Amino acid sequence: MKKFGIFVAALVAAVTFTSCDEKKGNGPVDLNQLPNGFYVSEAGVDLIEANAMDQGINEVDQTARTGMYEKYIVLEAGKKYEFVNKKGAVADKYGAALEYGETLIVTDNTEVPGYKGSLAENATVEVTETGLYHIVLDFNEDGNLSDVGGAQCIIVPVVWGVRGAMNGWGFTEGEKVADNKWEWACTIETAGAFKFAHSNAWKINLDVANLVKANTNLGADCVPGGGDIALERAEYKITLEFVGPAATTQDSYKYTVEKTGDLAVLDPTTFVYSFIGTVNGNWDTDTDFAYVSNEGDHYVFEAKGLDFAAGEFKIRFGHDWAKNFGYGSMTINGIDVADNGGNIVTSAAFKGSAKFEFDWDGSAEKNVVLTFTAE
Numbered sequence: 001m002k003k004f005g006i007f008v009a010a011l012v013a014a015v016t017f018t019s020c021d022e023k024k025g026n027g028p029v030d031l032n033q034l035p036n037g038f039y040v041s042e043a044g045v046d047l048i049e050a051n052a053m054d055q056g057i058n059e060v061d062q063t064a065r066t067g068m069y070e071k072y073i074v075l076e077a078g079k080k081y082e083f084v085n086k087k088g089a090v091a092d093k094y095g096a097a098l099e100y101g102e103t104l105i106v107t108d109n110t111e112v113p114g115y116k117g118s119l120a121e122n123a124t125v126e127v128t129e130t131g132l133y134h135i136v137l138d139f140n141e142d143g144n145l146s147d148v149g150g151a152q153c154i155i156v157p158v159v160w161g162v163r164g165a166m167n168g169w170g171f172t173e174g175e176k177v178a179d180n181k182w183e184w185a186c187t188i189e190t191a192g193a194f195k196f197a198h199s200n201a202w203k204i205n206l207d208v209a210n211l212v213k214a215n216t217n218l219g220a221d222c223v224p225g226g227g228d229i230a231l232e233r234a235e236y237k238i239t240l241e242f243v244g245p246a247a248t249t250q251d252s253y254k255y256t257v258e259k260t261g262d263l264a265v266l267d268p269t270t271f272v273y274s275f276i277g278t279v280n281g282n283w284d285t286d287t288d289f290a291y292v293s294n295e296g297d298h299y300v301f302e303a304k305g306l307d308f309a310a311g312e313f314k315i316r317f318g319h320d321w322a323k324n325f326g327y328g329s330m331t332i333n334g335i336d337v338a339d340n341g342g343n344i345v346t347s348a349a350f351k352g353s354a355k356f357e358f359d360w361d362g363s364a365e366k367n368v369v370l371t372f373t374a375e
Helices: none
Strands: 037-042 054-058 063-075 081-087 090-096 099-107 111-117 119-121 131-138 152-157 160-164 175-178 181-188 192-198 203-205 213-215 229-231 234-242 253-261 273-279 286-288 290-295 298-317 320-325 331-333 337-340 343-346 350-360 365-374
Touching (some): 037 063, 054 131, 054 213, 160 181, 229 253, 273 343
Parallel strands (some): 331 365
Antiparallel strands (some): 063 131, 081 090, 090 119, 099 111, 160 192, 175 181, 181 234, 203 213, 234 253, 273 286, 273 298, 290 298, 298 343, 298 350, 337 343
């Protein structure tokens, strides 16, 4: 049987960009002094943290879910914890018989290690290693959790990474520079954005039917599932720190985004753009454009002798998937196309040439137009 730990949540306020203020809790207090809500307490201890668990948000539709609760918390190994639901003078207590495993917790990208089990009254929980955890409770009040017997408890060890312009929206784990503080040195070649994410994921699935999911990312203003954090083309040092306890996840962290250096001025005439997909080959073969001309900040590239089979393609930069142009990222003239998950789809074979044009703002392409001309 496993138990939960003391709540220590906090998310970082940015140095260069916007973030949230650091707001810490008032320390352990008597349960009777607190408003109604779900709390985490060491079992058998009268004083508990002064901040209730967050209202759970179902990432599927980004709305509050009745009977779902979340918290980022530091749990101590070997201690037994319980979840206390205070309702006036009544305090119902819950725990769970948790299993631990590499495949119990499923995210949108991978399986990650963590604890999972069904909630039970008058039980406790515990973890085997002290550290920062993301806790999700769900009492399955609408019956949408298809693989549990009415309630669910998930506890995931938290290791933060960044996803965005620095890694093609992949995942780069931070260097842990202090307890519950991570740091990244990043080079942003093209202006873009990023978010923080743990478990190499955007969300955790609570059920096999994927009807209920919990966010595992933090965006602008420290909001779970919030907007992207913008970055200009430059070098940066980024930090994220858990500083709680606090009343919400948003107030439980702070981040800094510090510009540490400028990059050399880019010359678009040296850029390499190419078709990849059903153009003169396959998804393993690039067909390059050649630079043609520019008038001021407007640049033109051209690819000739194209032989499209019916199918899908994209345009990518530098023969790398870190930056690509797909359906919806540009205007396409002269050929009928459709969208398939961002890929550009042609319904018929095509022979001819193509021009790739854009306005350059010093760090990124704007007003991108792809124009096809048939032979």
